[in-house]
Amino acid sequence: MPSKPSNLSLISKVYSLTIQSFQKNPKIYLPFAIFALIEFMALMLLYLAPRPPLRALFGPPIASIWGEKFLHYPANFFLLPKLAYYSRMGLSVVFSSLLTGLAVAMTYKRPLNSAYKKYVSLFLIVLIMTVIVFLGVKVITASLLKYFYAGHSKLLFWGPDMWFGPILTVLNFVVAILVQAPFIYAIPILIAGDQKFLKAIFHSFLVFKRYFVVSLFLVGLPMLFYIPVVFLYSNTAFLIDKFFPEVMLLVAILSVIVNSMVIDPLMTISTALLYSLEKEKI
Amino acid sequence: MKKLSAIILLGACVLLSGCGQDQYAVERQYYWAQKQAGVIFNNPHATPPHELQKSIDTFNQLIREYPKSNLAVDAQFIIANLYIATEEYEKARLQLSKIIKIYSKSQPICAAAVFLQGNSYEAQNLWDSALEQYKKVIEDYPWTVKGIETPIYIAQHYKVKFQPDNMVEAYKEAIAHYTSLSREYPLSPVALRLKILIVQCYGELKDWKAVVNTFDNVLAEYKGRVQLDGILLDLAMVYDRGLKDKVKAKETLGKLIRDYPNSRVLPLAKSLLKQVSVK
Numbered sequence A: 001m002p003s004k005p006s007n008l009s010l011i012s013k014v015y016s017l018t019i020q021s022f023q024k025n026p027k028i029y030l031p032f033a034i035f036a037l038i039e040f041m042a043l044m045l046l047y048l049a050p051r052p053p054l055r056a057l058f059g060p061p062i063a064s065i066w067g068e069k070f071l072h073y074p075a076n077f078f079l080l081p082k083l084a085y086y087s088r089m090g091l092s093v094v095f096s097s098l099l100t101g102l103a104v105a106m107t108y109k110r111p112l113n114s115a116y117k118k119y120v121s122l123f124l125i126v127l128i129m130t131v132i133v134f135l136g137v138k139v140i141t142a143s144l145l146k147y148f149y150a151g152h153s154k155l156l157f158w159g160p161d162m163w164f165g166p167i168l169t170v171l172n173f174v175v176a177i178l179v180q181a182p183f184i185y186a187i188p189i190l191i192a193g194d195q196k197f198l199k200a201i202f203h204s205f206l207v208f209k210r211y212f213v214v215s216l217f218l219v220g221l222p223m224l225f226y227i228p229v230v231f232l233y234s235n236t237a238f239l240i241d242k243f244f245p246e247v248m249l250l251v252a253i254l255s256v257i258v259n260s261m262v263i264d265p266l267m268t269i270s271t272a273l274l275y276s277l278e279k280e281k282i
Numbered sequence B: 001m002k003k004l005s006a007i008i009l010l011g012a013c014v015l016l017s018g019c020g021q022d023q024y025a026v027e028r029q030y031y032w033a034q035k036q037a038g039v040i041f042n043n044p045h046a047t048p049p050h051e052l053q054k055s056i057d058t059f060n061q062l063i064r065e066y067p068k069s070n071l072a073v074d075a076q077f078i079i080a081n082l083y084i085a086t087e088e089y090e091k092a093r094l095q096l097s098k099i100i101k102i103y104s105k106s107q108p109i110c111a112a113a114v115f116l117q118g119n120s121y122e123a124q125n126l127w128d129s130a131l132e133q134y135k136k137v138i139e140d141y142p143w144t145v146k147g148i149e150t151p152i153y154i155a156q157h158y159k160v161k162f163q164p165d166n167m168v169e170a171y172k173e174a175i176a177h178y179t180s181l182s183r184e185y186p187l188s189p190v191a192l193r194l195k196i197l198i199v200q201c202y203g204e205l206k207d208w209k210a211v212v213n214t215f216d217n218v219l220a221e222y223k224g225r226v227q228l229d230g231i232l233l234d235l236a237m238v239y240d241r242g243l244k245d246k247v248k249a250k251e252t253l254g255k256l257i258r259d260y261p262n263s264r265v266l267p268l269a270k271s272l273l274k275q276v277s278v279k
Helices: A007-024 A026-047 A055-065 A076-107 A113-117 A119-149 A160-183 A186-191 A197-210 A212-233 A236-242 A247-281 B002-019 B023-042 B049-065 B070-085 B089-102 B107-123 B127-140 B145-160 B164-184 B189-204 B208-222 B229-242 B246-259 B266-278
Strands: none
Touching (some): A007 A247, A026 A076, A076 A119, A119 A160, A160 A197, A186 A247, A197 A247, B023 B070, B246 B266
């Protein structure tokens, strides 16, 4: 019986296969580029939301949820990162689910129809992941708010400045990794045609359990590329004051590039290839 | 075909959004003009005359391009403030006279302009001339925010300048002014605001009995009309700290807790009640 390779050698093998896949078949990159383009177009709409004629469409919800002031220059640029975040969530569920499926199908050299046919399942998988990440982040933020509003000045040696600054950012990262990692194999399992929707999720949990450390690494490592964007977003007021308000649009574009052109391809293809290695063994 | 039309419409919307000379465009131009002026406000004495002129020209251009925008009014005032900051007082007053002439139909704008004229005299250490302007604000524009705030502003000036007799006199004048104004629109929200200002004046004079009387008057007049929890809390504090009457303070806090169980000031009231009971 062959011995189980070490985590490190498995990770390096998967990444080497990932790079080879992109080199041999650059078309794999196309779904991610398409999604980046969709996200970019949505971002442009959000950037132009305070101006007519788009203001008629976006103005009322922005004013009622966040306040009328965010429809004015330069306050709109303070809201832009949040709007971009919510827009990405929605677009991921509707478009990225299918496009990720297409990329996995290309990686497995399966007909693209295999992704189109399973759009509903892909949609539901991404929807579940997105909702759990969203709720996880909300629960953490609300708990911290409740704790500090109750009059406490410190939690585990740190005050609200630290908790609502870097620590919350790290916690959000951890939530994103811990939620995405167990679900990450569900799309490759679906596209490989092995299982139905619920079984694919269940099977994904099993693969995650088997490759716990490797999975966390394959999901978490690409996310580190996002740290500079988080740093820029957390200094919004400083950037606007020192440079110009439109700098936040540039940061949002950078966020689209890093998310859709770096993190998503690396995470999706590497985990898909790890699953194919797992299958080969079986 | 429908899809193509939708895409074309969306594209047109995006293109149109970027081109319009709308409110957003005014705000953008105003933001940059303000940034430019901010440098001058931060260090007015080191500002070369051409920099001041450049900033004023930028605001004037905005006023010319968007004369009906509310930001054009702000721009007019910023020009006056730039002149005051750089000690060009005559030019500042000319600018303010221009504002009064242009916006003669708007009482709040005129009140703010006359008040700023007073500020310009004050900056020159010409208190009598400043006072003349402030009195004009009180008399000519009594129902504007500036008109209501100015009597207390005058009294506070005397307080800062350590002129206790003038200060007492000014507070008494303010009380008389607010009392007479509040009689014009009894039981209105503005009358309530005026009564609170009367309380503030009595508080400055440390006339705690008059404060309590005014508060009692408000509580009786406005019962059932507005939320009075904040007033009960203030009254309890006056009993506790001003009159040193713990029994009345406790009574008032008890009433607050009983009558307003969902009040936002409840935690504060409870903690004050605890403190009063311990003492």
